[in-house]
Amino acid sequence: MDEIIRKGIIDILKNNMTLLRIPIRQKAKFEGWLKFELAHYLEQSGMQNIEVETKTAYRRDRTDITFVNNGEPYYIELKTPNTNWKLEGVNNNCRPITKNIQSVIDDAKKLNSNNGIVAFVLFPVPVGDNRWKFYLDRINEKTDLGLSREKNCELIDINIDEKNACSLIVCAFMSKRFSSWP
Secondary structure, three states: OHHHHHHHHHHHHHOOHHHHHHHHHHOOOOHHHHHHHHHHHHHHOOOEEEEEEEEOOOOOOEEEEEEEEOOEEEEEEEEOOEOOOOOOOOOOOOOOHHHHHHHHHHHHHHHOOOOEEEEEEEEEEOOOOOHHHHHHHHHHHHHOOOOOHHHHEEEEEEEOOOOOEEEEEEEEEEOOOOOOOO
């Protein structure tokens, strides 16, 4: 299921490349917009009972997107963490990347479900820069979910303006049951 989510996010991003120039140049997170685009994508893909920001009966908090596929409920936590790396054509303002990556780790643990899916778009990354792999390894180390760059992530290159480009790293993975407490 995480592959379907990753593919959906990639399709959405590729279909909105010119729109994405705005948040990328400002390092402005675009999670809210992407959440509704992804919910719409899931609905168009035949998923049922799609809801955004839903509080379920057994959970204290809300998940970004919930849906049902073949009678099985799924819960998505979505993030758009920005990097603090310098790029031409991009503002230099944002919080440290380590805090943004920690929020991805926290979401995986918050889901605490074998039907939980964490999806994130790390941006902006200089084209050809591999520093992002260190942060995927950190997520893997803290969650022990067996993440793989090849299986869980895909890069999309996007033009920021007429002269500059960057990469977006799209990753999605299944969470797990970390504890018996919701």
